[in-house]
Amino acid sequence: MRPLALGLAFIVLVFGLAACLNPKGVDAGQEFLNLAPEVQYVGNETCGTCHEELYASYATHGMAQSFYPLAEDNAVEDFSGVVVRHAASGFEYVAKREGGRFVQEERRVEPDGSVSHQLTRTMDYVVGSGSAARTYLSEENGRLYELPLTWYTRDDSGGASGVWALSPGYDQNNARFSRAIPDRCMACHNGTSEYVPYTDGKYASLASGIGCEQCHGPGELHVEARTAEEEAPDSMDVTIVNPKWLSTDLRLDVCQQCHLSGEVSVIREGQTATSYRPGMPLAAHRAIFSLTNTDPNEVSVISHSDRMKESACFQESVSMDCVTCHNPHEGFQDKGPEYFNSTCQTCHAPDALQGQMASGELKEQHAPEANCFSCHMPKVTAKDAPHASFTDHKIRVVRDDAISGVASGAESELVPYYERDEGDEALRGIAYIVFARQSGGSPAFRRGLAMLESALDEPTGAGEAQFLLGFARLQTGDARGAIQPLRAAIELQANPERLNTLAQALEVSGGSASEAEKLYRQALDIQPAASDIRTNLGRLLEAQGRIPDGIAQYRAAIQEEPWQVEAHTLLGGALAKAGDVQGAAQALREAIKLEPRQADALTNLAVLLAQQGQTGEAAALFRRAVQADPRNANAQANLALYLLNENDAQGALQSARTALQINPQQQTAQQVLGILQQNGIR
Known part of the structure; x- marks a missing residue:
């Protein structure tokens, strides 16, 4: 039997978090009425009808420019034909103009100079404001796929000329044109978009940039209230979140929804990738895990908040947060050093600093016009973004002393960021399985499975933990053992991923084919656009000798997701069995074109x-x-x-x-x- 396409989006939910335990000192922010899940988002343009100046000012901010269609009037890249090669796979890539559009071309050049493979994808959307990089997405039938080349605004020497290079992560694992963009990615890189549930990166509609409501919450209630009663209240307006009324912890959470990183982020049961709303504790929305035995000074693109919290400036301040230095309603890329230095000087007065400096050289370095952050917040290369540098938000006196405490050869552990998650072995088991899927690490996968086995000895209402236990058993060859926890998970929530995985476990273990078919069809009733599941159904029908039915399912899967290699491959085999040699060859050639x-x-x-x-x-x-x-x-x-x-x-x-x-x-x-x-x- 060919390998089964799971079609699972690893936006993982966490089981039974019994009480909504907030971190110490964090208020729930429930006085804001727009935290209610039924309140709808209205979009930036609606906000701009009343807040004209803020709307215009925010348009200059990088967040407002985080996602947009690529067009001639905003193209800044070099499209002269620079070739970037991925040595491990043998593919090479070039970004170019072609027939009035922008494309990325993939090709394989043989030793004799002949081109054995060539495939192009349109560069439909830009992700990133361009202050550090611009990454590109291609759209096909509402599905978004990341492209292999990213335009890094500065070259490796720090110059402003820009350079084409492989997108983050592609050096290690070249996903080519198949890296789908799930809702968890879109939740931070764009405004509120309409995601098609249980699909791999399909959207019914897309926003254009991070919007007002990302920080203020949905605006429907506020618009209704202000339309009915023009005058805003003198104090706090409970119809919309203004972060200034939140506690420091909750204010930080508004930024940390996208600027707090760990190795693994796990969405909690009852939440979705997009259900966080400003004013709620981030810890109630997700669990975050970090690895031990890593360089404490290693910086991630999205670790700004955590680095800031390590600063004495933050720890010794009553109210310091992100907006102490960053105006979220105004761009700062074209402003000089004084824009940030003036904030430093509100606490560190130049005259007082001069008095603390022993030497003339130090006094000169701390003159009123000195650039504070160039020394105390240096630019560093982020571990997850090559060819780009980012400001390290740990404010400190930078020393050249060697870092100690990173034990060489010691096995890394995943540790929870929030105290509420300490001692929860089932949750940590889930985190290990997610980490293994991200990193391709078999030891982490086995460790996560062992933790789930131990934690779920007794019956539990932990739906996602039961699902991942079954999934992990199936992946490690224990299809029979996978069936019981998968059934338990489906009893709690019969979603397409769980139904699909149970059907596969039944097939692999030699269980009931009719039950497997029923499960596949039940999953497709919930989400007809789940093309991987449709391919699995087609394969099952073909294995039963129902060749025409299998062919129909493969064709439907391809119509929904034209770039799905497995469906084209299986269609070719089924058409060959049906005697359609020409159709079979055509389908197989298409599969090879997509994946040589x-x-x-x-x-x-x-x-x-x-x-x-x-x-x-x-x-x-x-x-x-x-x-x-x-x-x-x-x-x-x-x-x-x-x-x-x-x-x-x-x-x-x-x-x-x-x-x-x-x-x-x-x-x-x-x-x-x-x-x-x-x-x-x-």
Whole structure:
């Protein structure tokens, strides 16, 4: 059986957090009426009808420019054809103008200079104001995908010329054109957008930049109140959150919803990626975990708040927060150093500083016109954004002393950021599984599974923990053991991810095919646009011999998600079974166009061509398949059979043995080996 496409978006919910325990000193902010979930968002333009000056001023802020369509009038990049190569995968990329639009082209150049693969995607949207970088998204049928190239505003030497380079994370794992943008990403990189639930990055509508309501909460109630009664109250207006009325902790949470990082962020049960509202404690919305044994001075793009809290300025101040230095209603990129230095001098008066300095050099460095933050908040390279530097928000006297306390070789631990999550092993188990999915770490996956196994010995109402326990068991080969916790999770909430995963567990364990089909269809009734689940249903129907029904599901999945490689590959195989050789070849070629390393598509197309007598192209495809995936037993076996038919006995023997090492039950390889042995070739 081919690997099953899970189609899971790891925006993970956390089970049973019994009481809404706020961190010490944090008030709930419930006096603001727009925290109620039924209050709707109205959009920036509505806010601007009354707040004209603030609306115009905010438009100059980087947050307002965080997401927008790429067009000629806002393009600043170099489209002269600079090539960026990803050495590990062999792909190279170039951003260019093409036919009145902007595209990124992917290609593979062979040693002889020939181009064996070429694929382009339109650069539809820009993510980022451009102060550090501009990343690009391509849209297809409402689905958004990140593109491999990012324009970094400054080059590595610190110059302002700009440079094309791989997008963050693509050096380690080149996702090519397939990195979908889930609602958790959009929640911070854009304003309120309408996400299609249970899909992998599909949107019914998109905002254009981070909006007023990200910090003030939904405005429907406020608009209604001010429309009915023009005069605003003299004191606090409870129809809209003004962060100035919040406690320091809750004010910080407004910024920390996007400027507080950890290795893992886990959305709590009952919350969604977009359900945080200003005025509520961030700890009630998500759990955050960080790794031990990391450099304490290592800076992330979104660690500003945590770094600020390490500063003596923050710890010894009564009311310091982000807006002490940053005006959230006004851009600052074109302002000089005095914009921030004047804030420093409200506490650190120049005359007083001069009196504290022992030497003339120090006095000069602390003159009234000196640039405070260039020394005390230096620019650093962030660990998660190459070719870009960011201000380290830990205000301090920077010393060159070596950092101690990072134990080399010691195993890192995930530790909770909030006190309320300490000692919660099931929650930590969830965090380890999420971390493993993000980092590809098998030890973390096994550790998370062990924690969940231990924490969930007794029956519990922990729906998401039960789901992830079942998911983890399925992923580690225990399909039968996955069934019980998955059923328990579905009893609590029958969402498409849970239904899909239980159906797969039943299939893999040899359970009821009719129940699996029912589960797939139930999931699709909830969300018909869940194309991965539709592909799984098609594969199940095909396995039952219901070829036309399987083909119909594959076609529907492709219509919904045209770039889904698995659906094209399976459609090709099903059409071949149905006798539609031309249609099968077309589907398989499309799969290979989308993913030139798709071993199943390569070997299936090779089989079709060999059967049609096109042995030259077939031979090349058979070899490409095993090069693309040397551990694919089917590809090795098909190559062995082809070589046998071409009278290459030794080549056939080697490929057959390789296939059987991978899968001792591979029947084609067994047959090839048997024929060779009958002819005395061993």
